[in-house]
């Protein structure tokens with residue numbers, strides 16, 4: 631199959647809409663990362679998504695929705711997307727507040743599923759993940775089509791694409807069309823929030839951090855502890871965003887010289903901010919390939935360029951040393967999460983719905 635890349639203008643969007651209507655899959659830009667979209671209620675289209683990504687069927691998809699004025703849990707239930715009765719009464723107002731303040735935007739809500747949502751989309755789970763993307767191109771597609779199931783547009787277990795060329799590198803020959811909407815503004819996937827008993831729970835960190843979400847919801851959010859035997863959100867598996875080149879984490883910048891000294895080959899280094907002269911001299915002496923994510927260390931910029939930086943280094947060195955931002959809520963938490971996953975060795979996929987983790991990330995120190 632030939633893969634076209636079209637600019638995401640009116641004519642590109644029209645082509646994408648007709649492909650989607652014909653049951654095809656299309657890569658589209660969102661504000662977080664590029665997604666591989668298909669009709670969420672057409673099982674044949676959803677199967678094409680799993681096949682193109684080589685994604686195991688136990689990993690459920692996010693259903694993307696067009697923005698509608700006054701969205702709420704009641705509206706989602708009326709659209710036959712969720713089962714309102716299965717949501718604890720105490721969580722309805724907090725969830726409605728999250729919907730009101732964070733949609734459209736980088737927040738995915740995992741809610742009890744309506745029986746109309748295909749089991750294939752939710753991998754047989756009793757819940758469905760829903761998101762209203764803010765990107766104008768994604769919204770244009772959604773307005774002119776239907777709810778779209780859309781995982782990140784990468785092959786399973788690899789780094790999410792944040793530009794059309796990166797989607798092409800992942801899926802060329804496997805999908806008919808990539809809509810090129812330029813570089814994604816946020817650069818890491820949406821924050822995922824679910825329900826854990828009578829509490830809201832953070833399943834995947836993202837641009838919207840725990841504190842901001844607690845303020846928006848008006849209640850506390852528990853942090854989900856990944857459990858190897860239970861796939862709550864497979865995005866939480868230790869290795870889920872990994873380049874082919876091994877990634878080794880430096881807990882702080884001060885650890886980089888020792889890491890460089892311990893490695894005889896040709897290193898790549900992912901830096902969060904401009905290196906000071908001594909480190910720069912050391913890096914050039916070692917002929918390190920450098921990816922500088924932000925001159926000033928601004929975390930929005932680091933997140934935006936993180937996956938592109940990993941892709942840039944992948945294959946140009948034999949190890950990637952990546953420095954971690956100091957532990958904090960919000961973006962720093964999300965960046966640490968993604969780098970930790972990039973540094974983990976590939977997980978072993980079990981044959982059942984469960985997946986086990988083969989190892990923890992390699993962190994210096």
Ligand code: TXA
Nearest residue numbers: 662664665690757758759781782819820862863864865
């Ligand atoms: O920003 C994003 O969320 C991007 C863009 C394209 O919207 N999409 C994305 O999709 O990251 P994906 O499939 O790569 O990640 C979705 C995550 C996965 O970790 C999946 O396991 C989890 O959401 N998920 C989906 N449905 C779920 C459910 N019912 N329960 C728990 N986790 C779920």
Ligand code: MG
Nearest residue numbers: 781782790819
């Ligand atoms: Mg993904």
